[in-house]
Amino acid sequence: MGIGFDLEVRTKIVDAAKRLYLRGLNSSMSGNISTRSSYRKSFWITPRSFDKASLTIEDLSLVDIETANRIMGAEPSSEYRMHLKIYMVRDDVNAIVHTHQIYTMIAHRAGLLRRELLEEDYEARAYLGGIAYVPRLEPGSLELAEAVARQLASRENVAVIMDGHGVALVGRSIDEALNRAEILEMGAMRLVNLALLGVIKV
Numbered sequence: 001m002g003i004g005f006d007l008e009v010r011t012k013i014v015d016a017a018k019r020l021y022l023r024g025l026n027s028s029m030s031g032n033i034s035t036r037s038s039y040r041k042s043f044w045i046t047p048r049s050f051d052k053a054s055l056t057i058e059d060l061s062l063v064d065i066e067t068a069n070r071i072m073g074a075e076p077s078s079e080y081r082m083h084l085k086i087y088m089v090r091d092d093v094n095a096i097v098h099t100h101q102i103y104t105m106i107a108h109r110a111g112l113l114r115r116e117l118l119e120e121d122y123e124a125r126a127y128l129g130g131i132a133y134v135p136r137l138e139p140g141s142l143e144l145a146e147a148v149a150r151q152l153a154s155r156e157n158v159a160v161i162m163d164g165h166g167v168a169l170v171g172r173s174i175d176e177a178l179n180r181a182e183i184l185e186m187g188a189m190r191l192v193n194l195a196l197l198g199v200i201k202v
Ligand SMILES: [Zn+2]
Pocket: 030, 031, 079, 098, 099, 100, 139, 165, 166
């Protein structure tokens, strides 16, 4: 493994982490992003407790999917097991984005994230899919990792909302997972505002 190993996907992770932070979908230390590596059965993930705005490709962690061991790089995000379990159940998923996107959480709490409401928007209909939910579970726990992976084992699902916490979104690429995070957040923003205007009922 030379220095240029997986350079493109590692650069994409760093870029996506900054974009999610700058768009306000994550705070500086929250959220995490991963993508499958070309090396064995492993994935690159953002490191634990790291300011997303100053992240570089050297800061990423490479984790083995079969052993759950870190192969190289920094200590992985505390949610690395969630990513690992998702890769184990979804061979069509190559990237995962975990956000703390606020409008999505508000819309979920208000019961607005109903498929028929979300899919009034053409982009949401085109790029999203099933959105599942898991109850309040300890962040970083194996219990949470397994509950999220169980929901995503259904190939129709593209996102899981973790009650009181945030969202995990999957894609065939980082671009697709990132786009889904943004479309879901914009859709949620639309629904929250329509509810505030009294156009739709909570
Ligand atoms: Zn989180």
